Amino acid sequence: MIEIKCPTCKKQVAWSKDNAFRPFCSERCQLIDLGAWADGSYAIPTKESPTDDEENTPTTPPENEDE
Numbered sequence: 001m002i003e004i005k006c007p008t009c010k011k012q013v014a015w016s017k018d019n020a021f022r023p024f025c026s027e028r029c030q031l032i033d034l035g036a037w038a039d040g041s042y043a044i045p046t047k048e049s050p051t052d053d054e055e056n057t058p059t060t061p062p063e064n065e066d067e
Contacts, residue, residue, distance in 0.1 A: 008032050 002015040008029035015022055024030040036042050 003012050004015050004023055005011065006013050006025040006029050007023055009025060011025045013019060013022070013025040019025075021027055021030045024033065
């Protein structure tokens, strides 16, 4: 049987179908991790999105420099 470390508390835990909370050791550790995602402690990096003002600003095509 494979054993891994719980991502939250680092306790050794068996990776098996009998562990309903895998990869976590318990429901508590699973909920701690979920809470970290919910409060923004974990985030997937992305490009910054434009602000609301920038999204609502009409864009104009660039002026033609040849004229």
